[in-house]
Amino acid sequence: MPKLRPVFKKPQVLKEQSTSKTVTAATVPEVMAANVPEAERELINESQQPNAEMVIQQLCSQVTEQMLSEAKSELQRAREEVEEKMKELNKLEKEKSDLQNHADHLQQQLKEARLELQKASEVCPGKDECVEVNMESRVCERFSQLAEKVEAVRRNRESNKCTTAEECLSESIPVVVNNRIVMPLTSETLEMAWDDYRQALKQLKECQSKGELEDLVNSRNRARSVLLTAIDDFLLVVGNLPITDRLNTLKDVSSSLMAVFGSVSTDDVQDQFLEQFCEWRTQKHHNFRNVRQATDKALCALSDWAANTSKFFCLTEKTAVTLEAVGAGVDELLKQAESDVCEELNSKFFDQNPEDMKIMSTACRIVMQRIQKEEHLLRGLREMYEDNKKFKEDMVQWQNSSPKADELLHIKKRIKSLRSQLRWKLVEVGCLEEADDLDLPEILRKKEEIAETRNALFQQIRQEKEQYVKLCELVKGNFPELLLLYPEADISSYLLSEGLLMKSLDRDIFDAEPMRELSGRRPLVCTEFQCQKVVLKGYSVDEESEVRMIKQAAQYHKAQNQHPSTAMPLLGLFFGKSDPLAYIMVPYYSNGSLKALQKLSPLTPSEIRRGMRGVLLGLQSLHESCIIHASLNASNVFVLNREQGIVGDFDFTKTPEQRAVDCGMVAGSISLVAPELRQSEPPSPATDMYAFGGLMLWLHAPDCTGDVDNEHGPGLSGLQLGVKVQTLLSKLLVCSGRLSAAEALCDDYFLSLEN
Numbered sequence: 001m002p003k004l005r006p007v008f009k010k011p012q013v014l015k016e017q018s019t020s021k022t023v024t025a026a027t028v029p030e031v032m033a034a035n036v037p038e039a040e041r042e043l044i045n046e047s048q049q050p051n052a053e054m055v056i057q058q059l060c061s062q063v064t065e066q067m068l069s070e071a072k073s074e075l076q077r078a079r080e081e082v083e084e085k086m087k088e089l090n091k092l093e094k095e096k097s098d099l100q101n102h103a104d105h106l107q108q109q110l111k112e113a114r115l116e117l118q119k120a121s122e123v124c125p126g127k128d129e130c131v132e133v134n135m136e137s138r139v140c141e142r143f144s145q146l147a148e149k150v151e152a153v154r155r156n157r158e159s160n161k162c163t164t165a166e167e168c169l170s171e172s173i174p175v176v177v178n179n180r181i182v183m184p185l186t187s188e189t190l191e192m193a194w195d196d197y198r199q200a201l202k203q204l205k206e207c208q209s210k211g212e213l214e215d216l217v218n219s220r221n222r223a224r225s226v227l228l229t230a231i232d233d234f235l236l237v238v239g240n241l242p243i244t245d246r247l248n249t250l251k252d253v254s255s256s257l258m259a260v261f262g263s264v265s266t267d268d269v270q271d272q273f274l275e276q277f278c279e280w281r282t283q284k285h286h287n288f289r290n291v292r293q294a295t296d297k298a299l300c301a302l303s304d305w306a307a308n309t310s311k312f313f314c315l316t317e318k319t320a321v322t323l324e325a326v327g328a329g330v331d332e333l334l335k336q337a338e339s340d341v342c343e344e345l346n347s348k349f350f351d352q353n354p355e356d357m358k359i360m361s362t363a364c365r366i367v368m369q370r371i372q373k374e375e376h377l378l379r380g381l382r383e384m385y386e387d388n389k390k391f392k393e394d395m396v397q398w399q400n401s402s403p404k405a406d407e408l409l410h411i412k413k414r415i416k417s418l419r420s421q422l423r424w425k426l427v428e429v430g431c432l433e434e435a436d437d438l439d440l441p442e443i444l445r446k447k448e449e450i451a452e453t454r455n456a457l458f459q460q461i462r463q464e465k466e467q468y469v470k471l472c473e474l475v476k477g478n479f480p481e482l483l484l485l486y487p488e489a490d491i492s493s494y495l496l497s498e499g500l501l502m503k504s505l506d507r508d509i510f511d512a513e514p515m516r517e518l519s520g521r522r523p524l525v526c527t528e529f530q531c532q533k534v535v536l537k538g539y540s541v542d543e544e545s546e547v548r549m550i551k552q553a554a555q556y557h558k559a560q561n562q563h564p565s566t567a568m569p570l571l572g573l574f575f576g577k578s579d580p581l582a583y584i585m586v587p588y589y590s591n592g593s594l595k596a597l598q599k600l601s602p603l604t605p606s607e608i609r610r611g612m613r614g615v616l617l618g619l620q621s622l623h624e625s626c627i628i629h630a631s632l633n634a635s636n637v638f639v640l641n642r643e644q645g646i647v648g649d650f651d652f653t654k655t656p657e658q659r660a661v662d663c664g665m666v667a668g669s670i671s672l673v674a675p676e677l678r679q680s681e682p683p684s685p686a687t688d689m690y691a692f693g694g695l696m697l698w699l700h701a702p703d704c705t706g707d708v709d710n711e712h713g714p715g716l717s718g719l720q721l722g723v724k725v726q727t728l729l730s731k732l733l734v735c736s737g738r739l740s741a742a743e744a745l746c747d748d749y750f751l752s753l754e755n
Contacts, residue, residue: 142334149341153295168260169364172253176367180374181246183381186234190388193230197223205480217402217481224478228395231388238385243378250371250378261364291343298337305333395478403474405486408467411460412489415504418457422509425450454509458530461504468494497573498554505574507583512536521664523581526588533588534571541582545653546575549582552652559625566618567647568638586649594695595634597642598702605722607642608699612692613750614645619692620741622647623685630656630683632691634667634698656683665691667698669705675735686738693732700725724749 200220207216429446432439471491475482483491493501512525515535523538541549553573560567572585597603603611615637622629629650636648650659660683665672674690677683697704701719716726716733728749731739739747 142338146334146338146341149338150299153341168256169367172257172367173363175249175253176370176374179246179249180370181241181243181378181381183377184234184237184241186230186237187381187384190227190230190234190384193223193227197227199223201478201480207481207484210484213481213484224395228392228399231392235385235389235392238381241381243382247375247378250375254368254371257364257368261361291340294343295340298333298340302333302337305330398479403471403479403482405467405471405482405489405491408464408471408489409486411464411467412504415457415460415464418453418460419504419506419509422450422453422457425453426508450511454511457509461502462530464504465499465502469499472499496554497550498557500553500557500570500573501550502572502574505572505583506577507536507538507581508578510536529571529585532571534585535588537584537586538576538581539584539651539653541575541580541653546582548655549573549652553584555625555627556622556649556652559622559627562625563617563621565644565646566614566621568649570649582653584649584652589638589640592638592640593635593648594637594639594699597639598634598699602702603639603642603699605700607639608696609750609752610643611639611645612696612699613745614639615647615692615695616741616745616750618645618647619685619688620745623688623741628656628683628685629688630659631662631665632688632695633664633672634695635664637695659683660687667695668702670694670698685740689732689738689741689744692741692744693729693738696725697729697733724752 197220200216200223204213204216204220207213425446429443429450432443432446468491471482471489472495475491475495482489490503493503510525510527510529512527515524515526518524522540525536525538527534527536539545539549550573553570556567557570560569568586570584570586573582574585575582591597591600615632619629619632629647631650632647636650637645638648639645660677661673672691672694674683674687677687697716697719700721704719716729719726721729724747728739728744728747731737731747732744744750
C-alpha cells in the first residue's frame with residue numbers, strides 16, 4: 001500500500017488570523033474560497049501558504065478601486081446636476097430683476113400720469129363737475145376751447161401776479177428819489193461863519209502880548225455874533241425837517257430791498273443805469289398793456305357779434321341784422337380772438353431772464369447807494385444841529401460878558417488863609433506838647449481844631465480843582481485869552497500836567513505817618529486826603545527832572561484815564577515849598593504788591609492767571625499810548641483782592657533807560673532785564689514783555705535761579721511747569737520775536753481763563 005501523505009493542518013492561530021482577515025477584507029474571497037474543492041484548498045494551503053495573504057490583498061485592492069471609480073462617477077453626476085440647478089437659479093433671478101425694473105417703470109409712469117392729472121385739475125378745477133358737452137360740430141369745439149382759454153386769462157388777471165423784486169424796486173425808487181432831503185442853503189452861510197470864527201479864535205490863541213489881546217478879543221466877539229445869527233437860521237430850518245421820519249423810511253426801504261436782493265454792493269454806479277431800469281420797466285408794461293388791449297378788443301368784437309346774432313334769432317323783435325351778417329366774418333373773429341388770447345397766455349411778462357435780473361440788480365445798487373448817501377447826510381445834519389445848539393446854549397451866558405477867574409482866585413485866597421491857620425495851630429500844639437505842664441484837654445481841643453481846619457482846607461482844594469477844570473475847558477474851547485488875562489491863576493501849569501499839578505498842597509499840611517518798611521529808596525508816607533487813604537511818594541528833583549516829571553506823569557495820567565482799571569491812578573502831583581522834593585499821590589494798597597503777597601500767602605495758579613491778565617491789559621494800554629514802563633517788577637505790580645491785577649506807576653523823574661537798568665529789576669533770583677538792554681540797546685515794549693515773562697516764571701517757579709534766556713530759547717526743561725505756562729514763557733523769555741501784550745492775551749494760557 002502506498003504510504004499516504006500526512007495531512008498538514010494549519011495551526012489554530014493562523015487559521016484564526018486568516019479567517020479574521022478574510023472576513024474583514026470582503027465577502028467575495030469567501031465566496032470564491034467556498035467554491036474551491038477542499039482537496040485543492042489543502043494543496044494550495046500546503047504549496048502556496050506564503051502567497052495566500054497577497055492574493056487576498058490584490059482582490060481587495062481591485063474591489064476598492066472599482067468602488068472608488070463608481071463613487072467618483074456618482075460625484076461627477078451630482079456636480080453636473082448642481083451646475084444645472086445653479087444655471088436655472090441665475091436665470092430665475094434675472095427674470096425677477098427684469099420684472100422688478102418693469103414694475104418700477106410702470107410705477108413711475110403712473111406717478112407722472114397722476115401729476116399731469118393733478119395739474120390738469122388745477123388748471124380746470126371745475127372741469128370734473130361740469131356737464132360734459134357732446135361736441136358734434138367743429139364750431140362747438142372751437143367755442144369750447146376758446147372759452148377754456150378765456151377762463152385761464154381771467155384767472156391770470158385776477159391773480160395779478162408780479163415779481164417781488166421788480167415790484168419792490170419799482171416802489172422803492174420813487175420813495176428814495178422824490179422825497180429826499182438835501183442840505184439846506186443856510187448850511188453854507190453857517191460854514192462860512194464858522195470859518196471866520198475859527199480864524200479869529202486861532203489868532204487869539206497865538207497871541208502872546210496883552211497889547212494885542214483887546215483887539216483880537218473884539219474881533220472874535222464880532223465873528224461869534226455873526227456865527228450865532230447863522231446858527232439861529234440853521235436851527236430854524238433844520239428843526240422843521242422830518243429827519244427822524246426820513247431816516248426810518250430809508251431804513252425800511254433798505255431792509256425790504258436787502259430781504260429781496262440780499263447783500264448788495266454799494267460801489268459807485270452811474271445813475272444812467274437807473275434810467276435804463278425805468279425805460280426797461282416802462283417798455284415792459286407798455287408791451288403788457290398792448291397785449292391785454294388786443295385780447296380785450298378781440299373778445300369785445302366776438303361779444304358784439306354774439307349780441308347781434310342773438311337779436312336775429314329772436315322772432316318777437318324786429319332787427320336789422322341780415323342773414324348774411326350772421327355768418328359773415330365769424331371765422332375771422334374766432335381766429336383773431338384765439339390768436340390774441342393765446343398770445344396773452346404765452347407771454348412771459350413775469351418770468352425774469354438773466355439780462356432782466358442784471359438790470360434790476362444794478363438799479364438796486366444805485367438805490368442803496370443813494371440811501372446810504374442820504375442817511376450819511378441826515379446823520380451829519382442831526383449832528384450839526386446838536387453841536388450848534390449846544391454851542392449856542394454855552395454862549396448865551398457869555399454874550400454880554402466874558403468868563404472870569406475871580407472865583408478861582410477867591411478860593412486860592414481862602415486856601416492861603418486856611419494853610420496859615422493850620423500851620424499856626426500846629427505850632428501851638430507843638431508848644432503845648434513841649435511845655436513842662438501838659439494841658440491835655442487843651443491839646444485835644446487844638447488837635448480837633450487842626451482836624452477841622454485840615455478838612456476845610458482839603459474841601460477848598462477840591463473846589464479849586466473843580467474851578468481849574470471849568471477854566472481849562474473854556475481855554476481849550478472858545479476863551480483862550482484867559483491865560484493872559486489871569487496869569488496869577490497859573491492855568492497853563494494845570495493844562496500842562498493834565499490836571500495833576502496841585503500847587504496848593506504841601507507836605508506840611510498832611511497828618512502823615514512814615515512808611516519805614518518801604519522807604520529804603522525814597523521817602524514814603526501814608527495819610528488821608530479827602531476821605532481816602534493815600535501814599536505820598538517823594539522824589540528828589542532839580543529843574544531838569546522837574547520838567548521831565550510833569551511831562552511823563554501827565555502822559556501816564558492821560559493813558560490811565562482811558563483805561564481806568566488797568567493801571568494805578570495818580571491822584572495828584574505837588575512840589576515841596578521848603579525842600580527840593582516832588583510828591584506823587586497814589587492810592588494805598590495794603591499788602592497788594594506781588595512781592596508782599598508772595599511773601600505772606602502765595603497766589604494760586606488760577607489767581608496768577610487772573611491777576612497777570614490784568615497786568616497784560618495795563619501794559620497794552622500803556623504801549624498803545626507810546627509809554628514804556630521799563631520798571632515792571634514785583635514791587636510795582638499789584639493784585640487787588642487777589643484777583644484784579646494792575647500795573648503800578650514808575651519813577652517819573654527818570655528816563656526809560658535809567659529805569660530799565662535799575663537794581664530793583666529782579667524777582668527772586670531771576671533778572672527782569674531783557675538781553676538787549678544788557679547790550680546797551682534802548683528799552684521798548686518788548687523789554688516790558690520780557691520783564692512780564694520773568695515775573696510769570698517767578699510766580700510759577702519761585703526757586704528758579706540763574707539766567708533763563710539763551711540763543712536757543714529759555715532753559716525751562718528742568719522746571720516743573722504746566723504745558724500752557726511753559727509754551728507762553730517760551731514765547732516771552734527769548735532774545736527776539738517776543739509776543740506783544742495783545743498777542744499774549746490771545747495765548748491759550750489766558751484764553752483758558754475765559755472758557
